[in-house]
Amino acid sequence: LMFGKVKQCNSAAAADRSPAQCNLVLLGVKGSGKSALTVKFLTKRFISEYDPHLEDIYSSEEMVDQQPVTVRVMDTCDQGPVNSERYMSWASAFLVVYSINNMESFKGCQLYLHTLALHNKSPIMLLGNKLDMDRYRQVSRCDGELLASRFGCVFFEVSACLDFLSVQRVFHEAVRRGGCV
Ligand code: GDP
Numbered sequence: 001l002m003f004g005k006v007k008q009c010n011s012a013a014a015a016d017r018s019p020a021q022c023n024l025v026l027l028g029v030k031g032s033g034k035s036a037l038t039v040k041f042l043t044k045r046f047i048s049e050y051d052p053h054l055e056d057i058y059s060s061e062e063m064v065d066q067q068p069v070t071v072r073v074m075d076t077c078d079q080g081p082v083n084s085e086r087y088m089s090w091a092s093a094f095l096v097v098y099s100i101n102n103m104e105s106f107k108g109c110q111l112y113l114h115t116l117a118l119h120n121k122s123p124i125m126l127l128g129n130k131l132d133m134d135r136y137r138q139v140s141r142c143d144g145e146l147l148a149s150r151f152g153c154v155f156f157e158v159s160a161c162l163d164f165l166s167v168q169r170v171f172h173e174a175v176r177r178g179g180c181v
């Protein structure tokens with residue numbers, strides 16, 4: 001009976017050709033670069049001025065590890081921990097963003113990490129954005145790594161205005177960590 005059931009499951013999965021789904025949410029204070037990262041991932045382009053009040057969900061058909069997956073990205077507007085129900089159970093993985101040239105954004109992102117920890121949410125990717133602004137760095141890579149390890153996050157430094165592939169790599173890693181492929 002056990003084997004019969006497994007077999008049934010497998011054939012059902014094989015018949016179902018619809019791609020896997022993955023929901024990613026970007027969190028962090030205003031100005032950290034959530035929209036710029038989202039747009040870069042979706043279009044390969046850096047859009048420098050993006051409506052700071054816009055919150056939306058975008059969808060992209062991706063290939064991650066040779067597997068098709070529909071990735072939905074919720075680009076949030078900073079509302080702090082209030083109203084977090086909209087993404088808490090929706091998201092497969094959480095991307096918490098700060099900018100390395102802004103200490104306030106680093107402090108501000110910790111509220112999101114605390115809120116996610118309170119709800120036992122994972123996986124979390126902590127992203128130090130604006131790596132191109134290294135000259136004006138206020139948050140060391142080490143501080144980023146330390147915060148990430150305190151909250152059990154994967155840590156990356158990225159830039160929405162440098163190469164597309166390193167931004168894509170971060171989003172694809174979130175898809176993997178989210179168990180979507
Ligand atoms: P959001 O409020 O978190 O969505 O932040 P935005 O994506 O709107 O970005 C805020 C500002 O930072 C905008 O002026 C962007 O052009 C700029 N920005 C975003 N990402 C980067 C980056 O990686 N490098 C640099 N130099 N500027 C960035």
Ligand code: MG
Pocket residue numbers: 034035036050051052053054075076077
């Ligand atoms: Mg935005």
